[in-house]
Amino acid sequence: MSDLMAKAAKAKSSAQGLGVKTTEQKNAALHRIAEQLSSETEFIIAENKKDIESAKKKGFQTSLIDRLILNEQRIQDMADALKQQAELNDPIGDVLESWERPNGLTIDKVSVPLGVIGMIYEARPNVTVDAASLCLKTGNAVLLRGSSSAAHSNKALVDVIHRALEQSDLPADAVQLLEDNSRETASEMFKLNDYLDVLIPRGGKNLIKTVVEQSSVPVLETGSGNCHVFIDESADKQMAIDITVNAKTQRPSVCNAAETVVVHEAWAEKHLPELVQALKEHDVDVRGDDKAQAIVDNLTPATEEDWATEFLDTIIAVKIVSGVQEAIEHINQYGTSHSEAIVTESDDNMLAFFNNVDAAALYHNASTRFTDGFEFGFGAEIGISTQKLHARGPMGLPALTSTKYIIRGKGQIKA
Amino acid sequence: MSDLMAKAAKAKSSAQGLGVKTTEQKNAALHRIAEQLSSETEFIIAENKKDIESAKKKGFQTSLIDRLILNEQRIQDMADALKQQAELNDPIGDVLESWERPNGLTIDKVSVPLGVIGMIYEARPNVTVDAASLCLKTGNAVLLRGSSSAAHSNKALVDVIHRALEQSDLPADAVQLLEDNSRETASEMFKLNDYLDVLIPRGGKNLIKTVVEQSSVPVLETGSGNCHVFIDESADKQMAIDITVNAKTQRPSVCNAAETVVVHEAWAEKHLPELVQALKEHDVDVRGDDKAQAIVDNLTPATEEDWATEFLDTIIAVKIVSGVQEAIEHINQYGTSHSEAIVTESDDNMLAFFNNVDAAALYHNASTRFTDGFEFGFGAEIGISTQKLHARGPMGLPALTSTKYIIRGKGQIKA
Structure with a gap:
């Protein structure tokens, strides 16, 4: 089985149990990750240096290298963001609507996680932590596909997340990082409709265009603003x-x-x-x-x-x-x-x-x-949707939810 | 310009004006279409006969031919459905949420039409009227792509709809029927992201699978239930x-x-x-x-x-x-x-x-x-969504809406 299929399967099988964790369990895990990031700062910086050196050798632009750098301050900022996300309202498990039918059936519309979210992004290791924490907060498993230029940094961050999750009530398998960053793997990911409920590209115009054009998995399109x-x-x-x-x-x-x-x-x-x-x-x-x-x-x-x-x-x-x-x-x-x-x-x-x-x-x-999730008061931002389906404009945590209908009867059958 | 591009452009340009029509204007148009269907019953049946004869010559199964048939009763049923849709609550223009930010900006989240809806469906001419009316009720323009086996019936129905709309306050261009039913045209339609806000396939498993796999336009997937x-x-x-x-x-x-x-x-x-x-x-x-x-x-x-x-x-x-x-x-x-x-x-x-x-x-x-829009009390059904984005389960009129944020200030700028 390929790296992609194995990890997609792990993410999917962990999603079920994750979706019913309590708000307290999810928030405790976010705090645990924040602490682990702080205590493993040296390890993360050491791994990040490998990406930086390789980027310098390849002659990357200074602005690109700057985005790649993880230092003590930036790791602390990530940890602080995690703690802030723990404070946010949990959008899962709310009864959004409720009514009774003439035949006596009662119907509740309840908010639930989307399931498994695929995230494709460029060489910004902070997205690794941000995407993982927003997904965990909303009870979603996540399959991360970063850039090969950030491979060491991303792996270090996900290793740290895993070590934290192992000490939490959430399944460590809920956060999966692809280590194969080839184009072929990305193309396969676009077709994983049986494993992924949504794909979210984060990055430049071309990345987003590629995902929108090639993915059969539903996409949350973010991006251009004229x-x-x-x-x-x-x-x-x-x-x-x-x-x-x-x-x-x-x-x-x-x-x-x-x-x-x-x-x-x-x-x-x-x-x-x-x-x-x-x-x-x-x-x-x-x-x-x-x-x-x-x-x-x-x-x-x-x-x-x-x-x-x-x-x-x-x-x-x-x-x-x-x-x-x-x-x-x-x-x-x-x-x-x-x-x-x-x-x-x-x-x-x-x-x-x-x-x-x-x-x-x-x-x-x-x-x-x-136009920004923080300026709108959402406390977090998944991105700014430029499509009309599902979510439009700044997306906070509710953009990572779906619904299910719960129908209670007393033996009703259809006439 | 191809038939597809010309009609997509007309649908898009009509969508803007359509989105701000009042509930009364939209309902009057639905009633007008219902009357026109009744008064042009003979014309519709005559055109439908051409499709039936050609289907018989091609040796279609009886069940398929039955679905194609339009008789007085079925046309009356369509007209009745239109009148019922006119009675339904208009989901457009509702202020869904409203709040004020510490900087004094007020934000309203308002329901709006999706814009232009592409509908791809099989040889059931009733879908032509149903799709058109649900879209008009929600202020959406629609680009219809039916089956070549129902081409005469569909064209007759859309001609009737156009004659009705010309006597209404809604733009007749809001309902567009493709007359070129080739596979190439369908494939082009899948890529019309600049014109279509969503594609809805209605029909069998293979049709839906093709649209999901090939469309870069966001899809509302309906269909299989194990x-x-x-x-x-x-x-x-x-x-x-x-x-x-x-x-x-x-x-x-x-x-x-x-x-x-x-x-x-x-x-x-x-x-x-x-x-x-x-x-x-x-x-x-x-x-x-x-x-x-x-x-x-x-x-x-x-x-x-x-x-x-x-x-x-x-x-x-x-x-x-x-x-x-x-x-x-x-x-x-x-x-x-x-x-x-x-x-x-x-x-x-x-x-x-x-x-x-x-x-x-x-x-x-x-x-x-x-599990059905009517049994749930929605009064109409677009389909039953089997995806988690945008809408899940039976879809009523709100599934054909999006939102916009309206922000009112007094000169606020970002610090």
Whole structure:
């Protein structure tokens, strides 16, 4: 049996017992893992060094190597995150709905774990611990497929998790790490419908695209955000500038950062120069359409491609529109249905925007940067779903649950 | 542009406007379609005759031809179903959750349509109307891909729907029927992630398997049910026999019919002959394991394959077990997580069964045949989901919805 099949089978067989562990048992295990991470910090760092050295030899970019590094502080941060997750509400075992039928049957809809979650991710060893703990908290087994560049770090972390779980009431088999990181194994994993209830890719665009295109296991798609701020005619000048600058520059590399500012022509006539000035003070490359260029000198011309691009960088495109309707059309045409903001003092236009823009998160007079499980108050984040099935927008622990119906009778049969 | 791309684009562009139609507008459109179906009954029957004649020429089975037939009564049934759907609660536009963050942002989670639903189905023209109406009721556009054997019937029905919609407030483009029924077109449809939010296959096992395996568009999987009745030691004799006979014979060809009866050895010693007798009176082929054969003479021996088979016929396998634990293991190993019943007077064993059997619907002292959107009181059924993401078990109208977050601020930016 292959490494993949053996581990998938172990994960599946452990899932059943795991699903009925109590909140106390699950939280105790998370605390146990946190302690084990702290007490085995040296071992983890030593194993991590092997990955770092090999990455340096292969000439990896500094930013990639930085993501790989595990030091005392980062291991402590992981342990702290585990303790925080232990404090969160357990979403398993809740009776979500309950009713009685005319024939006397009572029906309860109860929240249960998904079962076995497959996680495919890039060279960030912190995802190993984060994914394992979120799955355990929700009673799910997990099959982890990390990157070969983090192989030693991931193995060390999962070894530590196993040693902790062996001292807990949870089955150690519930956390499985693939050691075969070949493409063939990933492709096999995409087809494991009999073992995996969902696949969650975490990482860059290409990884997610590959999983979505090739997996027959249901996927929770996360990822790209081509987000907009629409500044309406009645928008408060300073608020609009502050929100646009924040949405663009507070952290340009993330999916909820803004990529295009759509501006009402009347507002633009009065205030666009000041907005552009504020963006340039943050070193933003501002690219404008013809109308924007007519208002502000020396703008880089925006191309058709710019409207559809998630720059993930200090670049912003400026589109001038005649009103909220044209703004909505532009956003629905080029956006990725992630996070979209309107700055306006008009309730009518706010409602038109809310009703007609198709996105996971719609903002009135606030920055798009708040689309995030922590900012929403979920206390944890599995990712930000960009699909409409199962979960949309920031996903907290309930995204890792399913339901079952419990029907109680007194001998009812169907007539 | 291909027929597929042109129609997918029309469906997508109509979805936006459709999503914000009022409940009254949607219900009026359903009534309008019902009236149009009645008034165009002759036209529909004439077009349907072309499919019937061609099916007869091709030597189709009588049962397949029966499914194809549209007569006055069946068209009236469709119209009645539409009127009933108009009465159902509209699941769109509900504020599902609402909270405020410490920074003053208020967040509403609101139910919205999925967008565009792709429906792939076999030669049952009634699905054309049913799928269209359920989608319209939930504000979704739909792209229908039926069978070439029902091409004239489907086209007639969609023409009628279009003529009705043109007299309504809903866009006629919201219902699109593919006229190119080639395999190539189906394969293209599987990859239309930019146009379709979900694909729902309705039909036999092979159709569903193909869609699950090949589609990169998220799929709502429905289908197979290898369901069990477990008769525990303390089960009431007559109740156990009635439930088993009902679950097996009331309609053997459907997914919620039982395929194996798992029997506690102590109950079997006393009552198995009577259970087998009752099943044989309903012409059921009873196949037993070694222990069952030792209790009842002349049983067909059950094979390993029988445990895993969804007979969809008057065949049942009998497995004797030593207790609830072995029953749970057997069911989790061979079942398809659809519907599973325990007949027992023991609350402990009922709870063990509820907690440890992994299935969409778990029954205590009732027949598995109740797993059905209508029996659950949903008033409509999209299908019975056998996956754990998005929806599990019988799916009513809410299965055709997604959510969006509406966030209201006063200029908040991220620190």
